[in-house]
Amino acid sequence: MMSRLRQAKVRGRLQFDAPLGPRSWFRTGGNAEALFTPADREDLAQLLRQLDPRIPVTVLGACSNVIIRDGGIKGLVIRLGGAFAQVMRQADEVIAGAAALDTTVSEQAAAWGLSGLEFMIGIPGAIGGAVIMNAGAHGSDTSKVLSWAEIMDRRGHIQRLSHADLKFSYRHATLPEGAIVLRVALRGKPAEPAKIRAHMAEIKAQRDESQPVRARTGGSTFRNPTGQKAWALINAAGCRGLRHGGAQVSEKHCNFLLNLGDATSADLEALGETVRQKVQNHAQVQLEWEIKRLGETR
Incomplete structure (x- = not known):
């Protein structure tokens, strides 16, 4: 399916097996099978018209509110740039x-x-x-x-x-x-x-x-349940400062996950799931992810 994409004529930048981790605020994650930064909207439209409809498309913005999984993202990733x-x-x-x-x-x-x-x-x-x-x-x-x-x-x-x-x-x-x-x-x-x-x-x-604004984080991790605050539920369940591998629940604001320096995306996601389970056990509330988790696990 990707062979036709490799031959596509574009004015923007089309890369294959392109690293995504450095673009993520967490600084974790694998590569994009293909990464396209269009020159303008017509360049974007032309590529989409050429694209095999079976190829999945993922659009990334500032990469602030996402966990890009360690196995990367299959298909085409579109990153809108200065245009x-x-x-x-x-x-x-x-x-x-x-x-x-x-x-x-x-x-x-x-x-x-x-x-x-x-x-x-x-x-x-x-x-x-x-x-x-x-x-x-x-x-x-x-x-x-x-x-x-x-x-x-x-x-x-x-x-x-x-x-x-x-x-x-x-x-x-x-x-x-x-x-x-x-x-x-x-x-x-x-x-x-x-x-x-x-x-x-x-x-x-x-x-x-x-908030831990100067840390490697992705913003608020979980949605606030109706009438409640996610951070308060996480704190009450004893998760402030909790760690998994190189990932930690922020001690400053416990609805934020941190990459302490050597975390993988798997560490971050596993820590988040642990937090969800502890809140469920303590308060019988099921937290929902606000951060988008994209791509394939290893």
Whole structure:
């Protein structure tokens, strides 16, 4: 199935057996069978039209909220680069490419005097992932500010989805199977830039104080169960500081897993499953993974 892909004509970068671990915030994981960074949306569309429909496609953004398993990812991995990271203003909306970092969008909105996107300064990731996971923090989430999202399907066709089309729920948006987010429109409200920046500074200070932001981590590991906090359940089950191989539950914020330096993805996933079991035994609550686990085990 991959022979045709090896002969594909692209303007972007197409690599085979490409390392993914260095791109991950955990710094773990195997290789991509094929890794494509398209030059632009037409380059992406052309490759998708040539692609054997049996080849699986995985889209990676900032790689902040994923565990890439040690056996790597089969099929085609797409990484949207700078051509998909533009941020512009249109009236009181921010139009942002899927590869634009959440923090960049938040800071640019502040520079334009548009409030409402301050919460994104505390989210490690890119806009495409923020839509797919309905990323949120500090009392807001993506669903509260999104007007529309442009997507591309496996046939290379572009479609614009409204807020209603996405059917947002907690840490989830409903997209057509195989859809790739290209860009979005996010609503803002005019406000004094100084006040916006002051709010953002408060969020950053709170994040720095409460989260292991300078460690090799992937952000929040488990979703908050309805009416409860995952970190509190993990702490009550005695998991703060728990280790497995080179992986550890953060002592600073126990809904974060850490790579202490020599962890494998298998260490991280096994530790997470141990935490889930201990919380189940202690509180009869089944934690659900928020971090995406991708690829093959060894």
